[in-house]
Amino acid sequence: MVRLSDHEKNVLSGFSGTTGDQMAMELVVESAEILGADSLIPVESSHVDGCLYHGDSGVLYCEKLAENGTQVKIPTTTNVGALNLSKLSQTKLSKEKRDMAYRLMKVHQEMGCVPTWTCAPYQAGARPSLGQQVAWGESNAVAFTNSILGARTNRYGDFLDIACAISARAPYYGLHRSENRTAKLMLDVSNLSNKLLHEDAFFPVLGSMVGKLTGETVSVVHGLPNNATEDQMKALCAGAASTGSVGLVHLSGLTPEAPDTPTALSGQKPQEIITITKEMVIDARNSLSTPKAHEIDCVALGSPHFSNNECRALLALADKKRFKVPVFICTGRHTMADLEHDGADEDLKNLGVTFVVDTCVVVTPILPEQTGIMMTNSAKFAHYAEGNTGYAPVFGSLIDCVKSAQSGQLIWDNSVWS
Amino acid sequence: MELKTKSTVIIGGNATGEILYFDAPISFWGGVSAETSRVVQAGHPQNGKVTAKKILVIPNLIGSSSSSAIILELIYSGLAPKAMILGNHDAIIPIGTIAAKQMGWGNVPISTLKNPDFKTGDWVTIHSNGEIRHNRS
Numbered sequence: 001m002v003r004l005s006d007h008e009k010n011v012l013s014g015f016s017g018t019t020g021d022q023m024a025m026e027l028v029v030e031s032a033e034i035l036g037a038d039s040l041i042p043v044e045s046s047h048v049d050g051c052l053y054h055g056d057s058g059v060l061y062c063e064k065l066a067e068n069g070t071q072v073k074i075p076t077t078t079n080v081g082a083l084n085l086s087k088l089s090q091t092k093l094s095k096e097k098r099d100m101a102y103r104l105m106k107v108h109q110e111m112g113c114v115p116t117w118t119c120a121p122y123q124a125g126a127r128p129s130l131g132q133q134v135a136w137g138e139s140n141a142v143a144f145t146n147s148i149l150g151a152r153t154n155r156y157g158d159f160l161d162i163a164c165a166i167s168a169r170a171p172y173y174g175l176h177r178s179e180n181r182t183a184k185l186m187l188d189v190s191n192l193s194n195k196l197l198h199e200d201a202f203f204p205v206l207g208s209m210v211g212k213l214t215g216e217t218v219s220v221v222h223g224l225p226n227n228a229t230e231d232q233m234k235a236l237c238a239g240a241a242s243t244g245s246v247g248l249v250h251l252s253g254l255t256p257e258a259p260d261t262p263t264a265l266s267g268q269k270p271q272e273i274i275t276i277t278k279e280m281v282i283d284a285r286n287s288l289s290t291p292k293a294h295e296i297d298c299v300a301l302g303s304p305h306f307s308n309n310e311c312r313a314l315l316a317l318a319d320k321k322r323f324k325v326p327v328f329i330c331t332g333r334h335t336m337a338d339l340e341h342d343g344a345d346e347d348l349k350n351l352g353v354t355f356v357v358d359t360c361v362v363v364t365p366i367l368p369e370q371t372g373i374m375m376t377n378s379a380k381f382a383h384y385a386e387g388n389t390g391y392a393p394v395f396g397s398l399i400d401c402v403k404s405a406q407s408g409q410l411i412w413d414n415s416v417w418s
Numbered sequence: 419m420e421l422k423t424k425s426t427v428i429i430g431g432n433a434t435g436e437i438l439y440f441d442a443p444i445s446f447w448g449g450v451s452a453e454t455s456r457v458v459q460a461g462h463p464q465n466g467k468v469t470a471k472k473i474l475v476i477p478n479l480i481g482s483s484s485s486s487a488i489i490l491e492l493i494y495s496g497l498a499p500k501a502m503i504l505g506n507h508d509a510i511i512p513i514g515t516i517a518a519k520q521m522g523w524g525n526v527p528i529s530t531l532k533n534p535d536f537k538t539g540d541w542v543t544i545h546s547n548g549e550i551r552h553n554r555s
Contacts, residue, residue: 023520030516034428034509049483055452055491061517137483157483157510159490159517245480387448387460 002032003039008169020070024166031160032171041133041172043153046076046165047121047145049137050158051108052363053082053093053101061159062107065166071112073168077121078113079138080305081105082364084357085117092365101364111166117358118332120234120304122149125334130256133176135164139241140234140304140380146248148233150256152176155247175247181257183220183250186270187213190223192278197225199416201397202281203232204379207239209284211246213274220250220264228254231307238304239379282417288382288395290373296394297372299323299405300361302330303380308338313398315347323352323405326368330360352405362388375401375410420553423531425503427548429515431527433501435473437540437552440464443478446485446511455497470497473544475536477505489514493524501527501544503534 010016011025032040050058082101084090091098109115116124119138128134128151136142136153137160145151154174156164164170174180187210189197196202210219233251240246250258258264301314306329314329329348336357339345345355361367362384367374374391376382377398385393396404396412403411441463444450449459455470470492489511492498498518502511507530515526529548536542542552 026520027513027516031509031513034507034512050487052484054447054484054487055494057491057494057518057521057523058487060494061490061521064521139483155483157485157513158487160486160509160513384448387458 002029002037004029008040011167018068018070020065020067021166023065024163025169027160027163028167028169028171032173035171035173037171037173039172040169041176042168043074043133043135043164043170045074045126045128045134046072046161047079047126047136047138047141048076048108048113048161048165049079050162051078051081051105053097053104056100058158059100059104059107062104062162065162066107066111070166072165074165075126076113076165077116077124077126078105078108079117079141080119080359080363081117082359084359086357090356090366091359092369108162111162113165116332116334118305118334119360120307120332123305123307123334124332133170135161135170137161140238143237143241143246143249144234146175147237147250147255148230155245181218181248182266182268183218183264184271185214185217185219186222186261186265186273187219187276188222188273189276191275192281193418196278196281196417199397200232200235201377201416203228204235204239204377205281205285205288207236208243208288208379208383209276209280210236210240210249211242211244214244214246214249216245216247218248218250220252220258220261222252222261224251224254226253231310234304235378242380242383285395285417288379288393290392290394293373293392293394293410295373295408296325296375296404296410297391298325298367299327299375299401300330300367300381301328301377301401302356303360303362303378306331306335308335311335311339311348312344314402315344317399317402318351318406321406324408325405327351327353327405328356328361328367329353330356333357367391375404377401420551423535423550425529425531425548425550427529427546428512429526429528430546431501431525432544432546433473433527434543435471435500435541437536437538437542438464438467438469438472438474439536439538440474440476443480444476445480445482446488447482450488452488452491455492469499472499473501473503473542474499475503475534477534479504479506479508479511483510485510486514486517489526490517493518493526498524498526503550504528504530505532505534506530
């Protein structure tokens with residue numbers, strides 16, 4: 001049985017609050033029972049993934065929650081929806097489905113969510129602090145907020161995320177509890193070359209290895225350089241959360257709960273130490289690509305959503321040379337505002353970039369219908385491309401993506417991986 | 419021969435139907451079509467199989483966080499499985515089921531059982547207390 005406070009009991013019984021408040025509390029309490037939690041914990045922010053259209057039922061459910069003015073009780077950001085709200089026709093859905101997808105996004109705003117529409121809310125101002133209890137959805141954002149920021153959340157999915165935001169409660173279990181945040185496995189990358197450890201393209205590949213090697217088990221990566229960038233860590237978290245159910249991975253010397261490896265392990269011996277070799281990295285890199293590609297049909301960037309820095313890196317690498325194949329940059333409004341500030345958005349469009357804002361090419365039909373080869377520097381795009389879009393993925397560094405887009409041929413610089 | 423097995427109830431309910439056994443891990447999001455209920459994951463041994471009105475035995479469920487939405491959509495459109503027997507404890511699928519109950523759209527009993535000894539085509543009855551009876555020919 002889940003122990004409830006008087007306030008929680010009152011909302012659950014319908015004595016206080018709207019019917020939406022009651023439904024939300026019921027979903028949280030029943031989930032707590034299923035998960036074996038003995039109480040609920042107050043949460044201070046939420047990031048909601050349930051605004052992506054999967055069918056009419058989710059729209060009707062959220063509209064039911066929102067009846068009579070039900071509001072979220074804590075700061076709540078929205079993940080991507082199915083539509084680019086400034087360019088609705090970009091999504092190739094029927095008018096009926098597009099209308100429903102729009103209703104779903106709108107009802108989240110009506111409930112008081114901040115309309116960020118991004119899978120990188122942590123780069124749009126939503127940055128929970130160390131030790132803060134939150135209820136976040138979207139697998140990469142969960143891994144980032146737990147690992148890189150040190151806030152505490154489990155992997156909240158559709159409906160439970162918005163229910164937590166409305167009730168300001170979450171089941172008290174899993175990564176909310178200190179004892180479950182200790183690393184049990186250690187991945188040692190210190191044998192890899194210093195050059196490789198500094199390559200942007202190494203991080204998503206390492207992430208995909210973390211996901212496959214650790215699954216749900218909390219791990220610590222030992223031996224990364226202490227000047228890894230936030231975008232590199234973002235790519236690592238996204239890779240890990242797409243190949244495995246990774247909610248938390250400590251990066252020794254980089255992340256707040258891992259000033260050093262013994263601290264991340266709480267002074268215990270790891271259950272296992274896995275030494276990462278160059279051959280393992282190459283294998284993991286290869287597993288993100290369809291073999292035998294020669295020509296590419298498009299480039300997709302921005303999973304998680306491309307940051308201002310990443311957009312500007314692309315602009316510099318392209319050196320004013322136009323792309324021969326479509327290049328899609330998925331990003332958020334926060335980044336578009338930064339780019340528009342000095343006209344960098346126009347410079348990118350002039351190269352042949354199509355911006356996909358508020359949404360993403362892998363969660364909703366945007367790419368050209370004639371499928372083919374999609375090149376990307378994102379492990380997450382590479383992981384989901386085939387199943388969700390029909391495109392066969394090729395993974396490469398950002399430089400590889402730029403050169404390939406400019407020539408239309410697959411160009412791979414293998415020296416990156418030495 | 420009738421066999422009795424006791425499973426752990428997550429969502430209670432009674433159901434009788436034919437087993438569809440998943441020989442490989444599956445995530446409902448990306449793995450099962452919300453429009454047709456068919457398994458769509460490329461290369462999956464059950465690819466193309468209809469899940470509607472079957473009792474699904476899934477020894478290894480991958481808990482993609484959008485799977486709640488897929489099960490809710492299947493229940494809403496009348497394409498739900500009759501019941502689910504999962505090998506691992508999972509909250510994502512039950513959350514979609516609880517949401518469906520709140521909307522009055524129906525129920526899908528869910529229980530967990532380690533190493534479930536069933537095969538596709540077996541006919542089983544699940545009771546609300548978790549007892550599973552099945553006839554093996």
